[in-house]
Amino acid sequence: MTQVENRPRTGTSGPVVGRPIDRVDGVAKTTGAARYSAEYPYADIAHAALVHANVTRARITAVDTAAASAVRGVLAVITHLNAPPMKPARPVNLVNLSTLASGSSVNYLNTDEVHWNGQPVAVVVAETLDAAEEAAALVAVSYEELPATVDFGAQEPHATPQKSTAISSGGATKGDAEAALAAAPVSVDLRFTTPGHHHNALEPHATTAAWDGDRLVVHEGAQNVAWVRDQLAWKFDVPPAGIRVIAPYVGGAFGGKTMIWPGTILTVLAARVTGRPVRMMLTREGVYRAVGGRTPSTQRVALGADADGSMTALIHTSVTQIGRVGGGPEQVTSQSRHLYDAENILVQQNQVTLDALSNTAMRAPGESIGTFALEAAVDELAYELGIDPIELRMRNEPARNPIDGKRFAHRALREAYARGAELFGWSDRTPQPGSMRDGRWLVGMGVASAYHPSWQFQANVTVRLAADGTVLVRCGFHEMGMGGATAQAQIAADALGVPFESVRVEYGDTTLPTGPGAGGSGQTASVAASVVAACEKVQRTVLALATGSKDSPLRGQRLADLRARDGGLYRTDDTRGESYAAILGRAGRVSVDAAVGSDTRLGGIVGQMRFLSKFLLDNRRWVKAASGAQFCEVRVDPDTGEVRVSRWLGVFDVGTVINAKTASSQLRGGIVMGLGMALGEETLVDPRTGRIMNANLSDYHVPVHADVPPIEVHYLDEPDPTMPLGLIGVGEVGITGVAAAVANAVHHATGRRVRDLPITLDKLL
Amino acid sequence: MRVNGAVQSLEVEPRVSLLDVLREHLGLTGTKKGCNQGACGACTVLVDGERINSCLALAVQYAGREITTIEGVATGGQAHPLQEAFIRNDGFQCGYCTSGQICSAIGMLAEHRAGAPSAVTEHLAAEAVELSGAEIRERMSGNLCRCGAYNGIVESIQDVAAGHADVLAAAR
Structure with missing residues (x-):
């Protein structure tokens, strides 16, 4: 069931990195053949459904399961009264990063405690889905309610500063920013708010679990199959080696399928209890109740400048929420440490702790909402100064990282703005708010910077070059739509000088070498580094085979003097060389294999330590990031306040672009999610109960077709010298800056500053 | 009902949706469940050529109708x-x-x-x-x-x- 596929699509020879090749899984996804987690057939499958608490903090005093158990086809009603024991959430241990992946600290169905409104308190298993859902609605739970703290707004004054650690900085200062702000001739001091958001991947979280003794197969649309395996092994006290997690297709994730949430654990529990393979897809409401979302935030951005626009003070502070049972700080001030050359800087992140489900990563956690506040504030400062917003940014573009003087690995924001301004027609803009119209529509144009740090994780990879010239790349990475298999096939094809069509990529399975999680926009670069290294190892072995023969024209050659092309190794000083088929054939080899990284216990620890030390070393030497310039045009109806985004253009500095087709789709996807954040998305929480009130896709407004204009994406396409192949991940940078560009354009159209997302029409009237 | 040109004879409870019949009874998992509330369109199929949300349709109401799912939009091995x-x-x-x-x-x-x-x-x-x-x-x-x-x-x-x-x- 491992994912193996490729499609001949290129039809030409030569290097393929950089070419907009169609996805290798295109046919599977457009014909319905691609199987997602709830779609694996098992002959005797049973179906499960969750019962969610409808109180906030409580002890369960009684559970009446009689009516539920009486429903025809019900196999089990599992509650804390009859569930077998599971181990409590695993303590965090940085040598094994999977320990970070407990969605919450609650030991579901092993406790009578309720910690958030919506916590699963029972799971029903039945022969049919309808019976399970009917019975789940009949489970009657009685509670003794306890006082709860749920109102984010009310708790804001009690926020506590985030302490810095080696891998996460809560705050930083340079100079005395408050004094500089007070002394600045021109300044703004602004408060912004952003609501909670939910990922709303179109595929609700789904798990299919089948036990065989202590062995377990799990189909789980996950962003890290190894973490699912390790977490389940811990919870159920079985060896990880006996658990196989399979997820070739993930129906969207955006951070929401990184942690291990209760639905996964309780499906596996249900299968354990009933002795049947069990499938459970959370209801859409269930996803809101049992999977964390993006924290709400309040932010202060204060900027001071001289009359010429030189920034003298930059202050950015934030308050976000953490669940008492889990979650973590958001790096809301991340971009504010890197974007502007202010003399004095103060950034500080603060948190409040609520009786709510853990907050979790959602596309560009921190920067997505942090760039909204910072980049909207910069626009306000530009208007205070009477300087064009792009010009103000250019006057404050730093040569080195503003807060600590570190070098930028790569920085091309000037070029991004210059290119974007020309392509978008920025010079046609008249700065006065309300000065541009198209018929009755008010027209506004706004810009904002995009910024997201680049990451690189450990990736174990094997590469097999067969005597027939075909190549097999194996790595347990993840495909939620980024086009990872396509990109890695392109990289391997060029590294070995074989046609794209000759490369197959296997992924999404814990039986493969452990890949990186899909997160931090780091997967493509992480896997690429190992694929390139493994391909080089393959070539060394091939060259050793060739030079062992006195018949080979490669005899006496070093790898550095050779080029991989046309399915073989060829000298660069003349045209002589040999095909892989010829070399392997003469040596009597069916294949040459190479591995990077190891999945032994020791290998795993070495890999994690190597990742951490590289991360810390890199962090000391460089500031690495993807960045870009976002250009937005809106039309606002002067009577109704309706905002329509009419044009969008982004110019991105993301290093080498492996595949412009799939990379552009990721960037557009980020921009579209940013449009949702700007104009519609808002998780509404009842401040009395902490219960999410709009837990469905009718009341939580994600962008639809009609909300999205054609989005132009451009690249600077300059390699980042510190990243594998010069590439920087593109999964998250697209969403950053979007909400600010919209807000700035709305101001330009209407003269109104909306500092509280989303920008709904009531705020413009 | 006819599904992708083939006659399917099924006995299902009246409460079962067309979507669940396709996915759970006929193994046609190409049609997706995204919200089960008619809000996302992932379950869209064609009934006698007209598009509907199959999650909001009770299967028993579609007896005798012609259902086309993603698995049936190609013709004679030729992709749509x-x-x-x-x-x-x-x-x-x-x-x-x-x-x-x-x-x-x-x-x-x-x-x-x-x-x-x-x-x-x-x-x-x-x-x-x-x-x-x-x-x-x-x-x-x-x-x-x-x-x-x-x-x-x-x-x-x-x-x-x-x-x-x-x-x-x-x-x-």
């Missing part, structure tokens, strides 16, 4: 032009909404050919409505794509519409 266009224009990322988008687009193009106006059609009495980008976006807004592949989807539909492909016929 929209399937090819989606690949060419990268009209998807994760793929989960794709079946619904394609089925919905087939139904939408048929509605347009039949002269049906939309909320953004300016002249309701016009003989033929030009299928502009705005018309396509309006008519496809019942199909959510959280990956944000909307541009590629609209381009795919424009490609096929411009090619005057007989999409409805191809669907059968």
